[in-house]
Amino acid sequence: MKQINWGILAAGRISSWFCTALRTVEGARILAVGSRTKEKGEAFAARFEIERVYASYDELVADPEIDVIYIGVHTRYHYENILRCLRAGKSVVCEKSLTVNAAQAEEVIRLAREKKLFLMEAMWSKCLPVYLQVKQWVQEGQIGDIKMFKAEFFTPGKFDPPHRLYNHSIGGGALLDLSVYPVAYICSLLGTPDRVDSTAYIGETNVDVDDSIVLRWNSGAFAHICCGFNIAQENPAVLIGSKGKITIDHNFLSATSAQLRDLNNEIVAEVSIPYEVNGYEYEAKEVNRCLLEGKIESALVPLDESLTVMRVLDECRNQWGFRFAFE
Ligand SMILES: NC(=O)c1ccc[n+]([C@@H]2O[C@H](COP(=O)([O-])OP(=O)(O)OC[C@H]3O[C@@H](n4cnc5c(N)ncnc54)[C@H](OP(=O)(O)O)[C@@H]3O)[C@@H](O)[C@H]2O)c1
Structure with missing residues (x-):
């Protein structure tokens, strides 16, 4: 082989x-x-x-x-x-x-x-089997039209100025490190948002310690995303549609389980897929498979989606009036 x-x-x-x-x-x-x-x-x-x-x-x-x-x-x-x-x-x-x-x-x-x-x-989140099941439920219309996505990503670590998250000189901050995940998650399901509204708290090391992002689509769908450091959280996510919802209770970005529910919150279907190794095996396999097949782009993590996300993150920073000194 x-x-x-x-x-x-x-x-x-x-x-x-x-x-x-x-x-x-x-x-x-x-x-x-x-x-x-x-x-x-x-x-x-x-x-x-x-x-x-x-x-x-x-x-x-x-x-x-x-x-x-x-x-x-x-x-x-x-x-x-x-x-x-x-x-x-x-x-x-x-x-x-x-x-x-x-x-x-x-x-x-x-x-x-x-x-x-x-x-x-x-x-790597977009290569995880549970994410792919969530995407399939959405594409099959199991929850109808997406109305709302709510996701949080907080890390509970202590204030640590040299750490990459707090370090302005290497591109630290919650936006590029944490918010990139929920923004990528919802943009891969709904495409480019029509409106972005964001605020952030810029801390003493001149990085965003936390941020709040609201994305809106002309379809009526919206996403509410909160990310930051120093807050212990379970990092859940929920996708609510016109016919049902999908819940991902714990660390949505690395989830090994999710539930499809009706509008009364009753579970209709569940998926639970433990990692084979540490979760990064799915992206590694995806890249290796693409290369063996002679592909120059992954269908699971398309470049246009990465670009859409970078444009959203740019717009957030524009609204905060924040730039990195090295840009
Ligand atoms: N996918 C995920 O789940 C995940 C999780 C954590 C972090 N990340 C991402 O991974 C990246 C690195 O994070 P990390 O936690 O691995 O950091 P890390 O342990 O500090 O490693 C970063 C590496 O960057 C290299 N480097 C190159 N130029 C450097 C410079 N001027 N100063 C310092 N290091 C330099 C160093 O490698 P050498 O010394 O060997 O050259 C260093 O070991 C970030 O982009 C972060 O967003 C992803």
Whole structure:
């Protein structure tokens, strides 16, 4: 069977979560890792039994045997590293949010399409079996016309200025790290919203500590999204339609169960699918499958949807009057 050779760009935390899943995927071989620090790269390689270690990202992308590169750097560095990989002729899967803003997203998408190279945002939620069941219920008309989506995504961690979430200089803040998930979730079901209204609290490290986003569609549907740090929450989501509703009680973005209900809240159908590994195996399989089939885009995580999300997030920041100093 043909194998896809993977390169891992950055030996950080999310790269390790992704590799834990990727190494279980049939037809995928983690061939190399690139880290700015040789020792860190070597330790990562030893942990995941990776054959080749490069002490720079340029050396990694120059390896002629690598087919696809997973980018696990902080948000600020997504754009430059996507360009680095595409220019070297590599397919790419890059952590969310795809870039810092829509102009960057347009540019990397244009280049990937020009070069006929695969590019995907690592929006793993859209590859999860429970999400796909939710989408199927919606497409089958099980809840009728969507009227309302409500979702929250809070992380309970302590105030920690160096942490990426609080760090302005690397593209921190709730919007790009957390709100990207519920915005992507509902935009993949309803398309581009016709109206965006957003407010945020910008904290002392000059990032949005929390934000509130209301999206409206001319169909009458609306979405109410709240995200932020320092609040312990169950992160539920609910989709309410004209004929029924779908509830996702706990961590909707990584859910392993959901319920289809009638308007009296009685459960009509349920889905419960535990992870095979840690949840990232579904996006890893999706990328590997697309590459084996010679596709340059994933139907589960289309680039136009990632671009729509970046435009929504840009509009939120415009309304707050917030820009990153490095933009
Ligand atoms: N999909 C998810 O569930 C999920 C969860 C958490 C985070 N994320 C995303 O993953 C990305 C990274 O988060 P993380 O938690 O993995 O962070 P992390 O542990 O700090 O790792 C980030 C890596 O970026 C690399 N890097 C490149 N340039 C850098 C610079 N100038 N300063 C510092 N590091 C630099 C470093 O790799 P080297 O030193 O090896 O070069 C570092 O290990 C973010 O975009 C975040 O939104 C996704």
